[in-house]
Amino acid sequence: MSLKPSLLPTRALLWLLCGFLLLLLPQWDRLPVWLAAACIALAGWRWLAQTGRARLPGRWLRLAIMGTLIAVYIATVSGRFSVDTAASFFVLAVGLKWLETANRRDFFVLFFILVYLATVNFLFRQDIGWSLVTLAGVVVTLVALQLLHTPADSRHSSFHGLRRLGGMLLKTLPVVIALFVFFPRMAPLWSVPLVSDQARTGLSDSMTPGDISSLAQSSERAFRVTFAGETPEHRDRYWRGLILDRFDGRTWSQWQQEPYRPLGRVNRDAGLEALADNEYDVLMEASGQRWVYALDNSRPVSANITEVSGRVFRLERPADTSVRYRMELERETGTAGELSPAERRQYLQLPPQGNQRSRQLARDLAMGAGTDLAFANAVLNRFREQPYYYTLRPPAMPDDPVDTLLFDAQRGFCAHYASAMTFLLRAADIPARVVAGYQGGSPGPDEAYLIIRQYDAHAWVEAWIEERGWVRFDPTAAIAPQRIESGLRDAVAEEGSFLEDSWASPQRYGDLPLVQWASLQLDRINYNWQRWVIGYQGQSQMDLMSRLPGNIGLRELGYLTAGLMGVALLVAALVAAIRHGGAARTDPAGVLVSRWTRLLQKRGSTVPAGATPLELARMTEQQAPAAAAVARAFARDLNNHYYGSGSRSRPGRGSHRSTELRLMRRRLARIRRELRKRSTVHGPAQHPS
Known part of the structure; x- marks a missing residue:
């Protein structure tokens, strides 16, 4: 039995796939070729299933694929374990997850796994270029999450998703910067070594x-x-x-x-x-x-x-x-x-055999040099005066390399000449x-x-x-x-x-x-990124804080961070309140509904949250039967206002909206008068609607 992939929106899945590929890019030179190819193939299989050109594998086939890939992974690791190999195994697990992404729950799980994969990337790539690629992968996965909640027939949803996401990022950016600068950089309770099997460029031992x-x-x-x-x-x-x-x-x-x-x-x-x-x-x-x-x-x-x-x-x-x-x-x-005797023996060590011509040259030069300094200068003069050449294309010197360089090839790089001179010095007891x-x-x-x-x-x-x-x-x-x-x-x-x-x-x-x-x-750009962002550690933070007045320490940083977070939350609450008030002002029909609801509540009616205009009309009829007709008319006006065939944003609707609102205000005023008359004659109603 195979899984049915049709429960997920195609656009959301496509963006999630793009995010996965972007998050794989920073690891291109770290992952084994077969593992990267397998992950791309598994994600491609999921896309083919989404478009109806393939079927997702059933349980037993998935288990067989998983077992085969894990076996290949174990064989390639060969018992070596490090953060590098663990991260590679995590990437393999993400690739396998694509084969069981069939519903929204699986989508959410994969989304959070991809966010974690982004954090894994920062273990190995911290320069600004790859950091931007990882950030782009996170942004794409967030757009996918928004598209998951967007109606399938919504046009330009991808663009609107990016715009909403950009707005949210701009709102949170000041808080992120403040936390980065002021949140105390305390030493971790543990250390994670990045022991890697990768060969690094540089000098070896x-x-x-x-x-x-x-x-x-x-x-x-x-x-x-x-x-x-x-x-x-x-x-x-x-x-x-x-x-x-x-x-x-x-x-x-x-x-x-x-x-x-x-x-x-x-x-x-x-x-x-x-x-x-x-x-x-x-x-x-x-x-x-x-x-x-x-x-x-x-x-x-x-x-x-x-x-x-x-x-x-x-x-x-x-x-x-x-x-x-x-x-x-x-x-x-x-x-x-x-030099101690032990150090002298250490710096005079030579193999007992080999490079005999060089040993003889050292003896000859030593005879003509009165001091150790004169001997060293004699060696340099030989290099300077005889036809020795500096080249990046030195010939092979498999046997007696010092002899071959000094007497035959006379072509080498800095390491060849440094090796030869050190040999001559030691051979002369220097x-x-x-x-x-x-x-x-x-x-x-x-x-x-x-x-x-x-x-x-x-x-x-x-x-x-x-x-x-x-x-x-x-x-x-x-x-x-x-x-x-x-x-x-x-x-x-x-x-x-x-x-x-x-x-x-x-x-x-x-x-x-x-x-x-x-x-x-x-x-x-990369230098400043590494120095001021990646390298912003505990002592760096204390040095920066010491330039501020008040002798700020870790405790004061904690208080300052808490204060900044409190101010940020207060500002967010004020903005939300202002926007809520603004929304009420921009929706006068909603204000009329709120007033209608309060009128009924004052008369003793229990108005449930989200009550529709027709439900409010029935409650009004129970309170004041004489207002039944105008209440039903008011409910129809509200429904037409919000859900009628005429769009409120259509050009030319401004004057018509004003006329509608004036009519609805008059009807609400009539409902208020009828309710007051009923209250004056009979008193407040004692039964819930």
Whole structure:
């Protein structure tokens, strides 16, 4: 037995389907392809059933479809559980719900499920573009709900539904804004980590030469930076992220792995206080990692990051959403300290075998260099003077990659040269390490902030020099100084490899001013959205409230919010009362009916709510038989006025309406006189009508 779908209005169902498709869009790159296709197919099946070209499946077939799709889902998940997989299963459940949407109750259930799906979208997409798509999906589902209660023969109902919805949104918008600003941002009682199986673009905790060259083909944002004072020159923007100090012959990784952290949400609140002259503010995109990026000689100002060994910084939890933090630039202290024996062994570690020619080169260079600093400069001079090339198309180097780069290929990217120089330093008994991060950054709109993108990813070298401590050496600066002075685009201009695989990226078309201008304006909007809306957290709210008089705290915010809600409710009540009075003034016939009702009530009649004019006429006849004829005539006038064939809005009806109203007033006056006569002769009636 199949379900009959004909109980639902077609237009309402069509709008609900459109809302479902809009709410699926923000998850297009997160959902498995088969799951998204299955949901669209199930919704399409429901539409075909609505139009009579298919039948909805019966109970057993629905159970079979549900069991098959759940089995496929379990097989693809393979035991992994996260918020990501749970959200995907919820989307599958929404798709299956379409097969049992046969009546109004099912419509309401599906409507509320779709609203919940909109909230799920915000777990994964919070930028303003996708937020607007989600909001559009909610608006469309609300229009569908209005159309469910609209007569089927009503013309232009979709347009009127949108207009009514827009009016309601405009009325509630001030209250929503007030609640957003003043409602206390208290810490949640629980945390929901967004553990996801999705690969994120960005630096990982290991580096094989060639990884960063692949990353350089992405123009996605890594983070944005706002400086209070002057922005550092391009060549000085080395954004340290993590230290790679263990080498297995091909891959650099961290000596100490990241410690296990319990699941939780990252604290992305950095406050809204004005930046001091030596401070800068970073808004980092979600990376799924704990490390953040900072310039040399920085220390944390906001409490959501901490410093670890090696002058790098960490979040308490992986960055599953955008994170905002604040740093302060300090002057160099000039104190180097000493390396412990354990640290020295750590930064001198090399595989026992491999890359023999490079080891011999290190010995040869060490013989001609009197100091560690002179050795490092000798390596840089070799890169500068010999025909080494900076390229995004390095050749494969499967065996002894350092030897192949230094003696054979002589073509590589920053990671190749940083790996080779660190190897040479260690081979010469000089502690060294690879630092991975970003270098450079391009100005945002009006140069208000810097935008650092994935193609700004970079690797360089730090060597321990006695009495100076860790000193930065960048072989890329010796081989391709344009990369450090102005950026990747200029460094590979002759090669033509900049974003060659990203044809849709606006950054690829740097010679088109209009494209760049539009891209920057969109970035400005999204930046302000993330900073002032998404990032409006507890400390940010307190910072903002501190600028108001009265030393406002959480308690005062609670009182203020309650007061605002009370005022909003009072204003709504006054508006409703005024509109009700206005409605009475615009319906004089309704005023006459109210007067007639009160006359009968004074005579002792019990008038039920919603009594029709003919019922009022019968009650009048019981009270005053002499008024029976005029009461029936008055009732007919009222019925003709409201339900007659002549429309009250038809042109030319104004004078006729006035004549009708004058006649009805005279008849009501006659009814009043007859009731008074009856009351004078017999007294008030004692029986209910």
